[in-house]
Amino acid sequence: MANKSIVVLISGSGSNLQAIIDAIASGQINGRIAAVLSNKADAFGLERAKTAGIPQIMINHNDYDNREDFDKAMIDAIDAYTPDLIVLAGFMRILTPVFVRHYQGRMFNIHPSLLPKYKGLHTHQRALDAGDTQHGCTVHFVTEELDGGPLAIQAPLSIQPTDTAESLQQRVHSMEHTIYPLAVEWFCAERLTFSVSGAVQLDGTNLPPEGYQFIQE
């Protein structure tokens, strides 16, 4: 099976990008990151890419009059690398339907909640405010609905009585660094797929709506 080509989109620290770089280096993922694209020139993830010898693309959304033109510029830059997979790793722009459709079935996002709960921001505080006993993170395929695409892998964590938004954020973030490389590994191995019929499959079997449940030992 050919080594898959991946383009990672970031806006910030890029710790998930780093987890994927490390999982490629260790041989866990049969793929390579062809480029890292950022819409922020000062994103630390660009430094991580540089250190790993990965080409960096910088496209500032402020240089474009509208989302459509910005997304078109991104598509042109990304497709120059003929990627098999697009990984959104803390990319903080809303994508146009044209962009999303272009990469449908081959674009992942990670979100810090047990989707479909808490789409959008401030997920940790919202879980605490709701009195939830569980929180976590989810890798999903990207569709036109923000944080609404079909779920691939979900990692639940117990909320402790002493938890704050910060402590939860840290535990969830470190769990992201396990399940995001795992999703990329399975995609690159052609084990995890999102078909045109809308089904997410792992090893040829439909996953439940909540995705594969990753339970930490």
Ligand code: GRF
């Ligand atoms: C993560 O919390 C992820 O869930 C969200 O953006 C953040 C990115 O963090 N989509 P990092 O830049 O990978 O450290």
